[in-house]
Amino acid sequence: MRTLLIAALFALGPAVAGADEMPVYKLVAKDGVFDPVTLEVAAGKKFKIEISNEGKGPMEFESKDLKQEKVLAPGAKSSVVVNGLKPGTYTFFDEYKPDALKGKIVAK
Amino acid sequence: MGNALFIVWRESTEAMLVVGILYAWLAKHPDVRRGMRFLWGGVAVGVGLALALAAVMLGLSRILSDQALEYFQLAMMLVASGLIVQMVFWMRRHGRTLKRELENDMQKSAAAANWWGLLVVVALAVGRESAETVVFLYGLGAQNEGVGRFLMVLVLGLGAAFATFWLLQKGGKVLSWRTFFRVSEILLLLLAGGLLVSAIDKMIALDVVPALVDPAWDTSALLDDSGRIGGLVASLTGYRARPALLPLIVLAVYWAAMVAFLRRGSR
Numbered sequence: 001m002r003t004l005l006i007a008a009l010f011a012l013g014p015a016v017a018g019a020d021e022m023p024v025y026k027l028v029a030k031d032g033v034f035d036p037v038t039l040e041v042a043a044g045k046k047f048k049i050e051i052s053n054e055g056k057g058p059m060e061f062e063s064k065d066l067k068q069e070k071v072l073a074p075g076a077k078s079s080v081v082v083n084g085l086k087p088g089t090y091t092f093f094d095e096y097k098p099d100a101l102k103g104k105i106v107a108k
Numbered sequence: 109m110g111n112a113l114f115i116v117w118r119e120s121t122e123a124m125l126v127v128g129i130l131y132a133w134l135a136k137h138p139d140v141r142r143g144m145r146f147l148w149g150g151v152a153v154g155v156g157l158a159l160a161l162a163a164v165m166l167g168l169s170r171i172l173s174d175q176a177l178e179y180f181q182l183a184m185m186l187v188a189s190g191l192i193v194q195m196v197f198w199m200r201r202h203g204r205t206l207k208r209e210l211e212n213d214m215q216k217s218a219a220a221a222n223w224w225g226l227l228v229v230v231a232l233a234v235g236r237e238s239a240e241t242v243v244f245l246y247g248l249g250a251q252n253e254g255v256g257r258f259l260m261v262l263v264l265g266l267g268a269a270f271a272t273f274w275l276l277q278k279g280g281k282v283l284s285w286r287t288f289f290r291v292s293e294i295l296l297l298l299l300a301g302g303l304l305v306s307a308i309d310k311m312i313a314l315d316v317v318p319a320l321v322d323p324a325w326d327t328s329a330l331l332d333d334s335g336r337i338g339g340l341v342a343s344l345t346g347y348r349a350r351p352a353l354l355p356l357i358v359l360a361v362y363w364a365a366m367v368a369f370l371r372r373g374s375r
Contacts, residue, residue: 064333067309071252091334098336
């Protein structure tokens, strides 16, 4: 009985972890410059963007299209979770550098 | 930053109005000069209370986890927009009688030599205005702007408030209290609506509420909300180039309610 339970747990474990896993995209912001500047994601799937601010000043990852706002101190790392997107292009930018080149997320 | 500046300006002008009325009354009654000390004491206590509130909120932001912080900010945005609306309608109701009410309180305090009572009245009035400023600024995300910019907003806002107050006290030839309240209350209601839209957007991003249709339409060719001008319009009014349906409905209900309240109040 006990071995059965343990076996069941082992069998279930990866499945549970798998359901929780979502694609992660890394994004580096450096004084208004994003790397990469275009992210391609799968449409309709929840995903995560891990942002790190390597610039000298604070930055605010902002996207009205994605309804996201995140402030990062210099050197800080943080992430935002985006729910499934319809196919299309979504803009994001550094709110503190409104004139810099904006980043794009392309959902396909 | 423009929004933060506006909030500091309007709240400080309001606080100066209260302090100004009490100051003028005390200045006209030389026998109660002792009250002056308590007046300024009340101002100090009020500002102190607001600073304590700011410290608690910033401290909370530091210890909360990433996820919890999102919800805390969401709550503050909702509280801030509610407070702004409440403040506008409170001022509409009490604006006209404010002077008389304050002077009555003062007379009672003076008659009973109850200067601590005066101190409490001032501390509450000033504390209220400054605590509101703290919550609004937090709701607008001003704490992220960096200390230098934040202090600049504070100094500029206070300076503008002093200038406005001085103009208003000169007898209203250039600017009357009526115009001041009329114009600033419309801006405040716009700002509260903008905050409300941001809060609903945050709720959608946090998966608390459904977007319904997203986007409902696309006007980014007309006015892009990520640009300089579009961004300003967005934070002041809640404009979105590609809005979801839910915040649109909420904003429509909000404005219908505000117009109804304003109509009822002006009758």
